[in-house]
Amino acid sequence: MxxxxxxxxxxxxxxxxxxxxxxxxxxxxxxxxxxxxxxxxxxxxxxxPPELQPISNKPQSTVLVLGATGNLGRRVVKLLLEQQYHVKAFVRNPARARDILAISTLPPGQKDRLTLVVGDVTQAESLPTDLLTGVDAVISCLGAIVRPVSPENREANYAEGTTYYEPAVIEATPEQVEYQGIQNLLKLAQPHFQANSGQRxxxxxxxxxxxxxxxxxxxxxxxxxxxxxxxxxxxxxxxxxxxxxxxxxxxxxxxxxxxxxxxxxxxxxxxxxxxxxxxxxxxxxxxxxxxxxxxxxxxxxxxxxxxxxxxxxxxxxxxxxxxxxxxxxxxxxxxxxxxxxxxxxxxxxxxxxxxxxxxxxxxxxxxxxxxxxxxLDHHPLPRWIMVSSAGATRPGTPEAATDPRPIVRLSDQLGGILTWKFRGEELIRQSGIPYTIIRPTALTESSGQEPLIMAQGDTLAGKVSREDVAQLCVQALQWPSATQKTLEIAAGDGGIVPQDWGRGLELLKAD
Ligand SMILES: NC(=O)c1ccc[n+]([C@@H]2O[C@H](COP(=O)([O-])OP(=O)(O)OC[C@H]3O[C@@H](n4cnc5c(N)ncnc54)[C@H](OP(=O)(O)O)[C@@H]3O)[C@@H](O)[C@H]2O)c1
Structure with missing residues (x-):
């Protein structure tokens, strides 16, 4: 004009x-x-206009956990409930979920804050349209199912580093779960978080x-x-x-x-x-x-x-x-x-x-x-915490052949698992949703509470307890310094003790 x-x-x-x-x-x-x-x-x-309260990640707020019945996801659910969050647990099989999450034995205060939501990320039509309703943040512990190739070892405790089982992808492909699945979820999540993006x-x-x-x-x-x-x-x-x-x-x-x-x-x-x-x-x-x-x-x-x-x-x-x-x-x-x-x-x-x-x-x-x-200020809290994997950037690079991490060499044999994890990460980074991407090294069943090495550049090798990864995911919900960051983690001497993880994240570079 x-x-x-x-x-x-x-x-x-x-x-x-x-x-x-x-x-x-x-x-x-x-x-x-x-x-x-x-x-x-x-x-x-x-x-x-509609009510003007922004979404918040403070306790009492609601977190959607993807892969809630997985080995990591179940720990995340437990911690969230203990810390007063409301949890929407996204699961494929509700009967199995009731069993794994021990719902019948939860204290009433926790049981009331847990809702099961059923769907399969590879099938967009199975995702409830109200999946994100009331959700303040998402923690994604999703992953294509990798188990020992031989059926008799399938139920073996997958405690890496103790016994080596030849692994295989046993259900939907990594492309279907970790890329197309994330795409399907983002169709619902992007409008939801954009509408709550710190600007009203x-x-x-x-x-x-x-x-x-x-x-x-x-x-x-x-x-x-x-x-x-x-x-x-x-x-x-x-x-x-x-x-x-x-x-x-x-x-x-x-x-x-x-x-x-x-x-x-x-x-x-x-x-x-x-x-x-x-x-x-x-x-x-x-x-x-x-x-x-x-x-x-x-x-x-x-x-x-x-x-x-x-x-x-x-x-x-x-x-x-x-x-x-x-x-x-x-x-x-x-x-x-x-x-x-x-x-x-x-x-x-x-x-x-x-x-x-x-x-x-x-x-x-x-x-x-x-x-x-x-x-809102320029430092929003993360709204999507994604668990990916160390080595995600390596397949297809000249360094891949000499990378010390077994998963890098196994990636192609496992349907390009790291390639699709990386492409899934990219979807999150480009989504406009405030995020934190955590790339653990080999996951273990140890009891955790160990110092964590936090690194960037995707060269970190080692192991880390699922307990500690779950703790980091839940804590990151409260740290603006975690937003827009991708990091690798491993347990190790000289690492950062759990009380200082927030400060550790602050020192990392934003993507
Ligand atoms: N294992 C390692 O050493 C390692 C290292 C670094 C990173 N990671 C990654 O860390 C993440 C968590 O690991 P984890 O050991 O907890 O894995 P997990 O036990 O295999 O859990 C994977 C979860 O994803 C869910 N899932 C798979 N396909 C699905 C689909 N089509 N729709 C909905 N949900 C689906 C599974 O559901 P169900 O419970 O119904 O099967 C399960 O809850 C994974 O992304 C994994 O790749 C693992």
Missing amino acids: ASPSKQEHSPASQAWDLGRFTQTLAFFETLPFIGNLSQWQAWLAPFL IIFDFCPPNQATAQLWGALDDVVMGGVSQSGLRILTTSALFTGVVSTANSGGFASIRTKNIQPPFDLSCFQGIQLRVKGDGQRYKFLLRSSPAWDGVGYAFSFDTVADQWQTIQIPFQQLTPVLRAKRNPTAPAFDPKTVYSLQLMLSKFEYDGALNPHFQPGPFALELETISAY
């Missing part, structure tokens, strides 16, 4: 419009005869919704005797805050503000507000109010626009300036994001305390709006 042409508007006195003054007060229900707000609340309810749209004007737009009304300097005029216009794929600011009658601002939102938005889990705007080169203000008072303290943030360019403006709550009208109010309480009653966009001749807005031009103006969102 082209910027409106600028003309100098005479600051001389102009006729003031009583009609617009009363319309403004009536819109914001500040006239005594409008009565209380309750009649408006019912009217507004259908226009308000509060107002979406793209395309604009008439009802949402009706929450916004003009609040111009007419309330103080001025003659500026503005409003929110609906365009095809956006909304436009536009009008004419005049400095006549000692005025000089135009704004749009929402009616009080009831109940107020609780944005306490977010770091700030993000605007997607296209302006005209002027400096605008954005204001929030955390009380329902009409003329109470506003919390303001000024931002500069670049003419005719879409911009993403981030407004951290911590950088909001408390103001009463355009005067700073340092004694005001800090902004409380728990109760956000109203939002306001303004073009004003003034910054704060009488200082002039350095990028203000009286006359026509235009600020196009796509979305107003609440955003």
Whole structure:
């Protein structure tokens, strides 16, 4: 949209419009005869966005465990239940799951938090459409089933390093489980996690919704005797805050503000507000109010626009300036994001305390709006913890032939298991879902609690207890430092003790 042409508007006195003054007060229900707000609340309810609580990975949240009846998955389920999580255990055979997870002997508090979900990842149609509903994070312990090739050894404890059994893939291929299976799961998981990706749209004007737009009304300097005029216009794929600011009658601002939102938005889990705007080169203000008072303290943030360019403006709550009208109010309480009653966009001749807005031009103006969102910080918690395997990058490389890890040499014989694990990893890395990919070396049945070597570059060889891998998966849910990282792990002297695993992850490079 082209910027409106600028003309100098005479600051001389102009006729003031009583009609617009009363319309403004009536819109914001500040006239005594409008009565209380309750009649408006019912009217507004259908226009308000859905509840704004973001998903969380704190205990009491829900984790979907894939491969929950596997040797690793069952340990993950046990730890999650012990740590107060709700668990959705994705299994192929519920009777077997009841047995392996010893559901009948679980304490009632844990049993109530465990739900079995039945499906086969290789068959997209078997995946329940509500698989991700209510899920805050996924821990994937899935794997193609590799067992001793000879049927009489199938039930042998697969404790690597003690007895060597010639291995074979005995069910669906690695391609089907570890690649196509992940693809099938991501079809459900991507929209779910994108919708919960640390950004919550509060107002979406793209395309604009008439009802949402009706929450916004003009609040111009007419309330103080001025003659500026503005409003929110609906365009095809956006909304436009536009009008004419005049400095006549000692005025000089135009704004749009929402009616009080009831109940107020609780944005306490977010770091700030993000605007997607296209302006005209002027400096605008954005204001929030955390009380329902009409003329109470506003919390303001000024931002500069670049003419005719879409911009993403981030407004951290911590950088909001408390103001009463355009005067700073340092004694005001800090902004409380728990109760956000109203939002306001303004073009004003003034910054704060009488200082002039350095990028203000009286006359026509235009600020196009796509979305107003609440955003989380840049370090989201991981939402998908994937257990892959050390050696995943090696097949097909010149180093493969001399790699000391048996699985690298066995990979092709096992249906390209490492190749498909790596391709499954790539699907996760590219999914946009915050993730951690853990590549264990050979898994053992030892009791764990050992120091862990955490490495990157895929050269680590060794062994690691399933107990410790399960612990790391569950702990990683709580560490933002684990997000967007791929790491190999092995138990070893000089490794990191369990209490310091969080710090160990922090030292690793993000992908
Ligand atoms: N063994 C090692 O030394 C080693 C080393 C590094 C990495 N890893 C990897 O670590 C992960 C966990 O190992 P693990 O020993 O716990 O493996 P596991 O005992 O064989 O468990 C694999 C899990 O995947 C599930 N699964 C297989 N195909 C499925 C399908 N089509 N649909 C739904 N679920 C399916 C299995 O379900 P059921 O319970 O119904 O069979 C099982 O729960 C695997 O990815 C493995 O490759 C293993």
